[in-house]
Amino acid sequence: MDIKTNSLYAQMQNMQLEAMGNRMSNVENNITPVNQSTSDFGSMLKQAVNAVNDVQHEAKDKRNAFEMGDRSVTLADTMVTAAKASIAFDATVQVRNKFVEAYKEIMSMQV
Missing domain, CATH: 1.10.287 (Helix Hairpins)
Structure with a gap:
């Protein structure tokens, strides 16, 4: 990690x-x-989303460099970076889904 x-x-x-x-x-x-x-939850969530965004931009840049024929970027590097970006995005989607489930559960509670 x-x-x-x-x-x-x-x-x-x-x-x-x-x-x-x-x-x-x-x-x-x-x-x-x-x-x-001591930081609030919103700023931590924003940092996490920004980190995922950075990983995706890095994967895009490596893919573009490989497609343009840059010899310093190998296919293996490109594929590993793309896999990291995919995993980070999938994890972010799962966290979002859990937040939505928690929100729905809280909203359905009787006071």
């Missing part, structure tokens, strides 16, 4: 622990905090 993906994964794990109510101290849980910054 690259640094951006690893950081996002760690942030998602921390949010999951908080959502499950495991808010005991990090010493009791033997969990070392990965990210000390």
Whole structure:
């Protein structure tokens, strides 16, 4: 995993622990905090989407360079980058689907 993906994964794990109510101290849980910054969920989501967008642009640039005959770009590099972009996009779609499901569930709750 690259640094951006690893950081996002760690942030998602921390949010999951908080959502499950495991808010005991990090010493009791033997969990070392990965990210000390306090940022809201919207900015983290925006950063994740921007990271996926960057990966897709990189794949597009490599594909264009390969199609134009740039000898510094190999077919293997192009295919690996395209696969990374595809996986990142699929993961983003799955996260969106989970958000929509959660929203529908919350909206159907009776108060």
